[in-house]
Amino acid sequence: MSIYIEEVNKGNWREIAALEVTENQKDFMESVSFCLAESFIEQLTTSLGLYDDNQPVGYAMTGFYFDEKRSIWFDRFMIDRRFQGQGYANQFIPLIEKYIIENYDVQIIRLSFVPGNNPAEQLYKRHGFVRTGQHDSEGEIIMEKHL
Template identity: 50%
Template sequence: MSLHIREVTKANWRAVANLTVADEQQSYIESTAFCLAEAMYDTQWKSVGLYDGDILVGYAMYGINIDVRPEIEVWLDRFMIDRNFQRKGYAKRFIPLLLETIQKEYVTDTIFLSIIPANNLAQQLYESFGFALTGEYDEFGEAILKWIAPIQTKLNI
């Protein structure tokens, strides 16, 4: 099947809202219902469903984060694979697709995200794609990571 990203709309928001992570991951990310509400009222965020063919397997939220620092920065603010589809390689397959999508949509070669410091698996996953800790923390105590596009994937701006 083919992996693709679909914007959250009136047609799929309920299915997206029902996505959830494993019990031991609950403290690492907000519920998708909360994320959808946040994106509805903080319009700098875009909510998307992550699909394998017609099957919804995950969720992401990205956009220009105006809350952390005064600089204009593009963030992959939320990323999750539903508990029923974890350990099947989806995270490793969707991150490059999300990076490419965000890079093109915002015409940027730099993307930020943040993680709960205790979430070692997420940190290892993101670092495997070139994200690096900045040494900074957001207002919630989450560690900030930064990705800069490798030379061969930089946009021709």
Template identity: 30%
Template sequence: MNVKIEELNASNWYDCCNLTLADGQEQYMEPNAVSIAQSKFEPSLKPYAIYTDSQIVGFLMYNSELEELGSYWIYRIMVDKNHQGKGIGKAAVKLMIDEMAKSLDAQKIAVGYHPENTGAHALYESLGFQDNGDRFGKEMAVVKNVAI
């Protein structure tokens, strides 16, 4: 399966709005339309569509400004319910980490998620993110040191 990420643009943003989460995942994440709107008012947020071949199957977004924990933060990552469990999310996060390392010279990348979101926990742990005990409100934060 050929996974790629592409910056959101006039031809792909609406398809990202129509992607859906699996039952029970909605409680952990804002709708993609909200994230896209947020990116228009916070220009440091960089939204991307996730593709397999030519089909949009997911959405991701990161912040291009250094934030808490001396890190650049992943704000959103989601894969449509019909495409989950195929390794797409993991491949997309790897591509996003590479993009952040190249374009931002990122040395630390962080992501926050609800502790009960076991899917997110497994994903980030498999990619080498570490839980150092950092908590922000209801979310835990995990950090990955990026070798440049």
């Protein structure tokens, strides 16, 4: 495997927009197309394509950087349904953290997950994220990692 991250741009947005989660995961995240549109319109986030040997296998979003708190959101993380169960999530989280550290002056990375999405919570715990006891405006459980 030769995995890497590439910011979504004019050349790759269509292949990233085509990524999908499994049917039973659709309640846990907006579609990638919606995320790309939100990122483009609000311009507060950066959309990231997750690749293995030039094959798009996933998507993530970073943004909503808060200078005074030196915190940022790692958001909308997904691996395409065709590539799940192959270890990609565990491999990409450290790469996304590295991308964040290289592009932002941060001390805290925050994320959220839909209550009941236990696999997501366990994945994030393995990578050092802990619950904050807070929920976001959508009722999702917030976790964070101090660097």
